Amino acid sequence: MKFIVKPRNRYIEVIAQGKEGVVIFPTYVPGSYVIRELERNVVEIEGFRITKNKFYVKENFKYLVYASSRDQREAISTNDYLFINPPAVFPFQNIYEKYCVKIETNWKVATTLQEENGYYCADNYHEFADSPIEASPELKVLQVDEGHYVSTIDDVDLAMLGKIVSEADKVIQPKDKYIFHFRRSDRNFGGIEHKKSTGIVVSWDKKDLSILFAHEYFHRLNVKKLVPKDLNHNYETEVYTDLLWFAEGFTDYMAHLICLRAGLNTPEEIFRRILQSLHNLTFPGAKRVSLSEASKTAWIKYYKQDENFLNASISYYDGGLALGFYVDLRLAERGNRIDELFKTLPERYTFRDVEKTLERLGFHELELANKPAYQIVEAIGRIIDLQFVDKGKKYYGLSLDNQRVKFVEENSPADLAGLMPEDQIVGVDGISKPLEVKDYVKLHVIREGRLKQIELRAGENPGHSLKGKIEGEHARKILSRDVVEAVYNSVII
Ligand SMILES: [Zn+2]
Incomplete structure (x- = not known):
């Protein structure tokens, strides 16, 4: 199949060419084990809807995808930035045919897809889906060393990356070019591995990035080259492995x-x-x-x-x-x-x-x-x-976030006393103060808007x-x- 992408603010227009027949939009992204229903972002398509993610189309058809996810597992299009994880935007017909995409922009583009006459191509959908595309007038493609690059609109510690790849490559022994797609955001989205790249999006206050970068980079070997035999992605339904x-x-x-x-x-x-x-x-x-x-x-x-x-x-x-x-x-x-x-x-x-x-x-x-x-x-x-x-010491068996119960350990004193996650503690022994561990406390909690009194006796921490x-x-x-x-x-x- 061939695609021509026209990015615009919050939407991606796609002109597609395939064979008359069924196209399938992925519901999930390999490497992230959750059905994301990516096909929900298709807002217009020239074709006949068969199911939630399948359409009957003519040889040439257009569609429009809503793209405003900051998650690097999906896609975002703004007036000065484009990031596409292909399963979030492009459907497939036959997985084992060639897939090519042209990005209609004069922005700088970074991808590990093969450039061919203005298109970026892969021999099959697995490779295509595993090769993100990033573009922006401000995009910098920085060289870490021979074969390793960072594509970013922000700054990154190249010396740190250089040390990681040279250590990791002693085990990985790679051949191809590799790109770290890296962006700062207002949330930590972490990373997702690809065969020849990774997409990493982290918050501005996240300073120590070494283990995250090393983790995604090591996936180049473990899960991309060495793959569990039963992990055969179909882009539509859950695949299972015990590994x-x-x-x-x-x-x-x-x-x-x-x-x-x-x-x-x-x-x-x-x-x-x-x-x-x-x-x-x-x-x-x-x-x-x-x-x-x-x-x-x-x-x-x-x-x-x-x-x-x-x-x-x-x-x-x-x-x-x-x-x-x-x-x-x-x-x-x-x-x-x-x-x-x-x-x-x-x-x-x-x-x-x-x-x-x-x-x-x-x-x-x-x-x-x-x-x-x-x-x-x-x-x-x-x-x-x-x-x-802490084994044998006094404990209740709960964790708190601003005096709201987050977690109750099963069969702990907190569990036996009847505390529930989401209970808001408003009184400890009749006073508004933070809960501390002691033999016995009388708690006032708010649950579903009702005030409740709970007697909590400390027990022995299992460790x-x-x-x-x-x-x-x-x-x-x-x-x-x-x-x-x-x-x-x-x-x-
Ligand atoms: Zn991982």
Whole structure:
């Protein structure tokens, strides 16, 4: 198919050419496991509507797409800026035919699509959909080093990026050109990986970008070159894999290692972030759910997180990072490192492939990915010094945001006393003051506009805040120090 794009404020006009027949607009973006209903942005189309995202069209047809999303997974068009993640704007017919787009503007354009006679092209829809297009009169395309570029209307620390890519490329060993599409916004949208680029949009106050950049860049290998065998995107319905903990969590662990090796983060910072992930695996969800299970529920749980998430499930990012750390600790004991896994894993892999590759390197406990995730914390605690510093101390089992209850741990004193997420605490022992932990308090809360009185008795904390110490061969091999200590304090009181 061929498209000619005419950007205008908040809308993108498209003149399309294909075959007479059905066109399909994607409902989601690969790499982001949520049905976004991107087709909702089609506001006009020359064609006959069949379903929410399918139309019968003639060979040539026009359509109009509303484009004002600041999320780099979607598209935005303003009078001086254009960003298109292709699934948000372009439909497909046959995935395995050539797709080309022409941008009718004299602005500077950055994309990893191939330039051909004024068009930007890809051999099939998978490649096309995976290649964002950014344009602006103010666009700067900055060179990081041979083969790596940043496309941005803002500023970026090129020296930091240079260190990340040179460390990461020791494992990735890339060939093609790569673009970091980077923009500041009023919110943190994070990043999304593509085969030859990434889209990163973060708020102005986000200073430490190294791990985010390293994470998205490492996806170039892990999930774009090495892909779970069952992750076959169809752009319309959910696809399932039990390996997102590997695709995301191991990528995150590698991002931490890359930033450490590049000197961008200290061993203490890295170790504290690992403790943070372990902390997130100390809630009831981690006693129920394995990493594999959490991967399969990405669409309905991780991407649809509610106030009960930590009781019901786990993040496969946290779980995968923890397991990656455990694998690396074990491999380090045998003179190996986790890097070797990425050099020898088959390109389309199954769980068994990861398991076999790790067994060859000397790790024999991948079954942990199929057990409740808390067991990974216990396994790590058997080989490094991990202490729950709040274990047995007085606690209620809740977290607060401006005296509004955010989270209630299952079976905690707060749960047994009848507190609910969203309860607004307005009185503590008859006084308007912040809640503090003590044996007994009488609370006044507002729930659905009604004033309620709740008696809350502190109980024993099962242990969430972590103090860790890593030393000896483990510390030297992984964190390049003799001893590293760190603490992660939970917000649960
Ligand atoms: Zn990721």
